[in-house]
Amino acid sequence: MGDEEGLGAHDLQDIEIIMEDKEGLVCGEHSDMQDKHVDMELGEPTQDPISWPQNGEITLEWIVNLMETFKWASWNKSLSEFASIMPHFVVEELITKASHILCQEPNCVKIQCDNNTEVVVIGDLRGQYLDLLGIWESVGLPSDKQLFVFNGNYIDRGKSSLELFLVLLAWKVFLPHRIYLLRGNHESSDISEICGFLKEVNRKFPEHGQTVYRKCLEVFAELPLASIIADCVYTTHGGLFRSEGITSSQSFGEKEIQDDHGNKSGRKKQKITTTLCLGSLDELHQVSRFVQDLSAKDAILTDVLWSDPTTESGLTENNRGDAGLLWGPDCTEAFLEHSKLKVIIRSHEGPDSIACQKGLKNMLEGYSTDHEVESGKLHTLFSAPDYPQHTSKDYKSKGAYAILKPPNFDTPEFVSFEARKRHEAEIKTISFAQQSDSAATSSGADIAFRASGIATSPSWIISLADDVGTPAQISEASKVEGSPLPSDLQCRNLTSPITSTS
Numbered sequence: 001m002g003d004e005e006g007l008g009a010h011d012l013q014d015i016e017i018i019m020e021d022k023e024g025l026v027c028g029e030h031s032d033m034q035d036k037h038v039d040m041e042l043g044e045p046t047q048d049p050i051s052w053p054q055n056g057e058i059t060l061e062w063i064v065n066l067m068e069t070f071k072w073a074s075w076n077k078s079l080s081e082f083a084s085i086m087p088h089f090v091v092e093e094l095i096t097k098a099s100h101i102l103c104q105e106p107n108c109v110k111i112q113c114d115n116n117t118e119v120v121v122i123g124d125l126r127g128q129y130l131d132l133l134g135i136w137e138s139v140g141l142p143s144d145k146q147l148f149v150f151n152g153n154y155i156d157r158g159k160s161s162l163e164l165f166l167v168l169l170a171w172k173v174f175l176p177h178r179i180y181l182l183r184g185n186h187e188s189s190d191i192s193e194i195c196g197f198l199k200e201v202n203r204k205f206p207e208h209g210q211t212v213y214r215k216c217l218e219v220f221a222e223l224p225l226a227s228i229i230a231d232c233v234y235t236t237h238g239g240l241f242r243s244e245g246i247t248s249s250q251s252f253g254e255k256e257i258q259d260d261h262g263n264k265s266g267r268k269k270q271k272i273t274t275t276l277c278l279g280s281l282d283e284l285h286q287v288s289r290f291v292q293d294l295s296a297k298d299a300i301l302t303d304v305l306w307s308d309p310t311t312e313s314g315l316t317e318n319n320r321g322d323a324g325l326l327w328g329p330d331c332t333e334a335f336l337e338h339s340k341l342k343v344i345i346r347s348h349e350g351p352d353s354i355a356c357q358k359g360l361k362n363m364l365e366g367y368s369t370d371h372e373v374e375s376g377k378l379h380t381l382f383s384a385p386d387y388p389q390h391t392s393k394d395y396k397s398k399g400a401y402a403i404l405k406p407p408n409f410d411t412p413e414f415v416s417f418e419a420r421k422r423h424e425a426e427i428k429t430i431s432f433a434q435q436s437d438s439a440a441t442s443s444g445a446d447i448a449f450r451a452s453g454i455a456t457s458p459s460w461i462i463s464l465a466d467d468v469g470t471p472a473q474i475s476e477a478s479k480v481e482g483s484p485l486p487s488d489l490q491c492r493n494l495t496s497p498i499t500s501t502s
């Protein structure tokens, strides 16, 4: 393995997990962790197929082997060999075990923290498994001193969605109160089917792809929707959400929003409907979240996973993906004030979707501060750097994570980081030339994706990670992606400049 070329075997050698707190949550959850001092190194895996632990209990050693096997395989194995290192029945066992925990969590998990604990919040990861390892390398793994909250969108776009999600599930099973996995809008049947995850699973499990995919959809629907950390920070994938009944005594914010609307924003009156007012955490708590297909549009469920903040006051329907809401600073203030919270950390918007909206922030550092109001702040956090990968659009963006520190936990410290260098074989892709937005929007396929709220169509790419050196069959794209081919196809290697054929 060429360590000098990127994330090498030695890169995680310095990470130590010290499990020494005899009274800590870790010990309470795992007797085998008690008094244990573990030096963790991610090195060469055993290269045997992963097997399910004999007594059914996941250990730290099992997770470390899983992590290093996936890293090793991402450089040394083809996609179609994946099932030989991670058998489908092990995947299914792991998901079943995680499901037992996740389905018992409430829609909005309340995370209490003591003064010895830091909380790390992480945004969209989008299948960029090596970048997740990079985060852990710099900040450390889940432990009795460090708790993680993930804001969803583990999958689609990056090539290792399955590995990334399975590793997170393994940690969830191992330390259920040290890692919280929230749902993103991509963790749904309607989006994961068209944006790459289904294709990835089918290529990794040529025989059992449908079974594994269905199993993933089941656990996606069990992921909780939001968290409240230390009674002061609300995190979720999209953001705020509507009240589903104006007569509900639990809804609030209607008056403030309407007044502000009429007086300041100049927005057309018909945009203001009497039924669109801000929902409360009580209402979020009551949502039936175990729904695989989010296009079914339970309003609160889709809002919380799809909504975006805006600089304009008020609460309006979002035109991005025909789902969710746009909410203004007045709504952020109303929500924080009513919920007695100080910070919102949401994700959902990366550099590509921001680039579609003129005049707004960029996400080139992986985070932004969107609203600063009397009661607190709203931030957007995106943790997939160099996004979207495998496309000709390159924003050279950084990813970021946020650290919340005791005793107050109310001032997130944002840390930006660059993408891990990927293996040369992975970068060799054939992509359809997408040299201009005008070319992209001329494609019916791209328009369809934009209508789904997907800023960058996935239909432009065929990854050659599993058959490097073999010419790709371009026509595979239309079958795989279910989209018509653009008329101006070009092949290129992303390591070389685009050859212009005008």
Ligand SMILES: [Mn+2]
Pocket: 153, 184, 185, 186, 237, 305, 347, 348, 349
């Ligand atoms: Mn999203």
